[in-house]
Amino acid sequence: MRRSVAGIALALAVPFGISATDLAAPAVASFNPAGFDFWVDSSMGPIKNRIFRAADGNTNRVVYALDGLRARNDLSGWEVDTDISRVLPQWNINVVMPVGGMSSFYSDWIAPSNTNGQQRTYAWESFLTENLRWALRDRLGFNPNGNGVFGLSMGGSAALALAAYHPDQFRYAGSYSGYLNISAPGMKEGLRLALLDAGGYNIDAMWGPPWDPRWLRNDPFMFAPLLRANGTRMWIATGNGQNGPRDVIHKPIDVYHLGNAMALETIALANTRAFQLRLDSLGPTNVHFDYTPVGVHTWNYWADQVYKMLPDLSANLG
Incomplete structure (x- = not known):
């Protein structure tokens, strides 16, 4: 019975979609004309990125902002659903927002999905740590080392x-409502359904069948010792799955979306608690955990975490 809990919760979230953008987003957030498109070639073809320059013009302080499962192909959700592209540059931080990668987990897949006509194999880890990293250095002068990344x-x-596998590039990592115990009972089954719902992707094309060692390589619970050994500064946050006054319901269907956001955050909370126990078992680790008294799987809470994390992030860049 325990094996199916996470899978059932994720499956229940699928029919109405698991995008967090269906609930209220900050009124001030929108396309930010201060940013510019930065195209970089890759094995996946040309990839668009949005760049927001630090207010003081420095090229040493750089952070990457990663999107969620339903990442769009035109703009990052961080740009259109939050105001971080306006706030972080005022802290003299250069912000890099890769665009696209729906259902990819920003990893290198083993094959194109055979369920949605995908033509090229996802290679997001290689793109972020090779193609984009060196293009930012060579064309914009950005520091390729000591960067931050959050998502x-x-x-x-x-x-x-x-951060675990590329510690020279990323010394700081932030995770909000992340799935940090992917090998937990029911998670693989639930993620299979979620990827099918978000773009029709076959998860077997990502890391192979459930027994493939690539699953363990990409499970934060399993690679936690690397983060400790690297001395990675981490900010790990999640809500408790309970909605609050900010979760405004605009129309009847939003009740379903709110229910999905509550269920997904409850899973993220369980995953994060397990990840914390794993880190605690390893000894002292350079990590801050933030559990909010309310919070569901929506942009309001993720933006809040960026702003709460910002002084710590700023102190650890470059």
Whole structure:
């Protein structure tokens, strides 16, 4: 019975979609004309990125912001659903927002998905740590070392993986509502359904069948010792699955979306608690955990975490 809990919760979230953008977003957030498109070639073809320059013009302080499962192909959710592209540059931080990568977990897949006509194999880890990293250095002069990376949900798990396996590039990693115990009972089954719902992707094309060692490589619970050994500064946050006054319901269907956001955050909370126990078992680790008294799987709470994390992030960049 225990094996199916996470899978059932994720499956229940699928029919109405698991995008957090269906609930109220900050009124001030929108396309930010201060940013510019930065195209970089890759094995996946040309990839668009949005760049927001630090207010003081420095090129040493750089952070990457990773999107969630339903990442769009035109703009990052961080730009259109939050105001971080306006706030972080005022802290003299250069912000890099990769665009696209729906359901990718920002990882290198083993094959194109055979369920949605995908033509090219996802290679997001290689793109972020090779193609984009060196293009930012060579064309914009950005520091390729000591960067930060943070993300929500799918992007939170990916941020920790990037820091674990590329510590020279990423010394700081933030995860908000991340799935940090992917090998937990029911998680693989639930993620299979979620990827099918978000773009029709076959999860077997990502890390192979459930027994493939790539699953363990990409599970934060399993690679936690690397983060400790690297001395990675981490900010790990999640809500408790309970909605609050900010979760405004605009129309009847939003009740379903709110229910999905509550269920997904409850899973993220369980995953994060397990990840914390794993880190605690390893000894002292350079990590801050933030559990909010309310919070569901929506942009309001993720933006809050960026602003709460910002002084710590700023102190650890460059």
